[in-house]
Amino acid sequence: MIPATFDYEVAESTEHALELLGGREDAKLLAGGHSLLPAMKLRLARPSLLVDIGRLRDLSYVRDAGDHIAIGALTRHKDVVEAPLLQEHCPLVPSAAGQVGDPQVRHRGTIGGSLAHGDPASDLPTVMLTLDAEMVIRGPSGERIVPAAQFFSGVFQTALEPTELLVEIRVPKLPSTTGCSYMKMSRRAQDWATVAVATLVERRNGSIGRAAIGLTNMGATPLRATQAEEAIAGGAAIVDAAPLIASGSEPSSDTAASAEFRRHLATVLGRRALEEAAGR
Amino acid sequence: MRHVALTVNGSRHELELEPRELLVYVLRERLGLTGTTIGCDTSSCGACTVLVGGESVKSCTMLGVQADGLEITTIEGLASNGQLHAVQQAFHEHHALQCGYCTPGMVLAAVSLIEEGKATSESAIREGLEGNLCRCTGYHNIVRAVSAAAAGVS
Numbered sequence: 047m048i049p050a051t052f053d054y055e056v057a058e059s060t061e062h063a064l065e066l067l068g069g070r071e072d073a074k075l076l077a078g079g080h081s082l083l084p085a086m087k088l089r090l091a092r093p094s095l096l097v098d099i100g101r102l103r104d105l106s107y108v109r110d111a112g113d114h115i116a117i118g119a120l121t122r123h124k125d126v127v128e129a130p131l132l133q134e135h136c137p138l139v140p141s142a143a144g145q146v147g148d149p150q151v152r153h154r155g156t157i158g159g160s161l162a163h164g165d166p167a168s169d170l171p172t173v174m175l176t177l178d179a180e181m182v183i184r185g186p187s188g189e190r191i192v193p194a195a196q197f198f199s200g201v202f203q204t205a206l207e208p209t210e211l212l213v214e215i216r217v218p219k220l221p222s223t224t225g226c227s228y229m230k231m232s233r234r235a236q237d238w239a240t241v242a243v244a245t246l247v248e249r250r251n252g253s254i255g256r257a258a259i260g261l262t263n264m265g266a267t268p269l270r271a272t273q274a275e276e277a278i279a280g281g282a283a284i285v286d287a288a289p290l291i292a293s294g295s296e297p298s299s300d301t302a303a304s305a306e307f308r309r310h311l312a313t314v315l316g317r318r319a320l321e322e323a324a325g326r
Numbered sequence: 327m328r329h330v331a332l333t334v335n336g337s338r339h340e341l342e343l344e345p346r347e348l349l350v351y352v353l354r355e356r357l358g359l360t361g362t363t364i365g366c367d368t369s370s371c372g373a374c375t376v377l378v379g380g381e382s383v384k385s386c387t388m389l390g391v392q393a394d395g396l397e398i399t400t401i402e403g404l405a406s407n408g409q410l411h412a413v414q415q416a417f418h419e420h421h422a423l424q425c426g427y428c429t430p431g432m433v434l435a436a437v438s439l440i441e442e443g444k445a446t447s448e449s450a451i452r453e454g455l456e457g458n459l460c461r462c463t464g465y466h467n468i469v470r471a472v473s474a475a476a477a478g479v480s
């Protein structure tokens with residue numbers, strides 16, 4: 047399978063990328079190509095121009111920015127997994143990035159591409175929603191910052207305008223008393239999640255304080271399990287909060303699982319992910 | 327058409343490529359390096375795995391133009407001076423191939439895994455090869471071969 051014809055330009059800088067992107071209505075950015083090229087081969091996407099941002103090395107970094115860790119949008123999954131700053135301050139991100147696809151996918155795919163693609167079965171969007179991360183977006187009229195809760199708007203839809211570039215992702219530095227876990231269930235080893243759950247749990251000498259719970263593939267966008275979060279904030283034990291995890295979600299049925307099985311999986315994976323994050 | 331310079335198995339090639347030409351077709355059809363096989367053509371099976379800058383990549387999911395200026399190693403480039411690479415030798419000794427269709431991709435994925443220092447245990451090897459499928463399902467011997475090669479190399 048070969049994609050339909052298209053023009054190809056290599057962006058030399060972020061400004062150059064924006065200029066090229068704004069110059070043609072159906073132009074698309076090409077980062078690692080591990081979502082876009084498969085879609086183009088199947089003719090699900092047919093851009094007339096690809097703007098290759100894969101060589102923008104200055105957008106590939108993991109930096110300590112004081113109160114948060116800044117991740118360049120072009121940082122590959124592999125480099126996210128291995129970043130010592132993330133392992134130390136925000137281990138949920140490398141833990142989930144290490145469960146994306148397989149080594150070949152992680153050698154090419156980027157964190158920015160993963161988030162911009164807006165696939166509800168993807169792992170990193172859920173992680174960003176759970177962490178209340180921020181997306182730094184650059185467009186023709188300057189820079190804006192969008193919280194993860196407002197970034198994912200539908201299946202393959204995000205707050206990004208077609209003329210905009212995601213340049214950086216800001217994730218919090220978690221206190222050492224916060225535990226985390228990402229538990230993913232898929233049908234085949236390298237596959238997308240049938241369901242996955244991300245958790246953050248505040249540990250308070252023996253008991254737990256607040257928790258954040260994010261769900262992958264339980265609706266059109268990544269979701270927060272707000273009812274279970276509220277139950278835990280109100281003092282409920284993990285076993286009592288877990289059955290609420292799928293409340294309010296609208297998972298679909300497909301060849302991998304029925305909606306009902308997805309709801310069941312979310313509660314089971316969610317309980318385990320809460321227990322792991324709580325250090326039990 | 328776009329002018330591209332690739333270094334494949336140590337030799338430099340200057341080519342005029344259509345942007346839509348996938349790396350796997352550039353290798354097979356432009357350069358005649360048919361050791362790289364196409365299995366699924368949908369990024370799933372790993373048969374087309376080559377090394378780009380020393381790291382495993384599915385060449386059906388990369389454009390030839392994206393490889394401009396980069397170093398590529400295919401299965402044809404692994405042996406040196408008539409000597410099989412340690413991973414090839416281990417595949418031979420442990421009978422790690424049946425029909426052989428997945429083998430070039432398996433070998434290159436294993437080389438990348440070992441080079442990255444991640445072939446540290448049987449389970450790490452199994453996980454590390456999750457992007458490569460063997461339709462003959464000879465995984466046990468493949469894992470044995472990679473373990474042996476990793477022990478020899480490190």
Ligand SMILES: Cc1cc2nc3c(=O)[nH]c(=O)nc-3n(C[C@H](O)[C@H](O)[C@H](O)COP(=O)(O)OP(=O)(O)OC[C@H]3O[C@@H](n4cnc5c(N)ncnc54)[C@H](O)[C@@H]3O)c2cc1C
Pocket residue numbers: 074075076077078079080081082083084119120145146147148151154155156157158159160161162163167168169170206210211212213236237238239369370387
């Ligand atoms: C076999 C296989 C298995 C996979 N398994 C998983 C999995 O288990 N979990 C998972 O989460 N993902 C999985 N993926 C997807 C993988 O994570 C991709 O790398 C990722 O979705 C897209 O990143 P990319 O850099 O390849 O983006 P590309 O494919 O280059 O781009 C994707 C989209 O985002 C846009 N885009 C890219 N970068 C930017 C930017 N900086 N700003 C604005 N728009 C941008 C592009 O225009 C395009 O529309 C898998 C992919 C494959 C091929």
Ligand code: FES
Pocket residue numbers: 363364365366367368369370371372373374375384385386387
């Ligand atoms: S042919 Fe490339 S992954 Fe199957």
Ligand code: FES
Pocket residue numbers: 422423424425426427428429459460461462463464
């Ligand atoms: S040996 Fe036949 S596909 Fe692996």
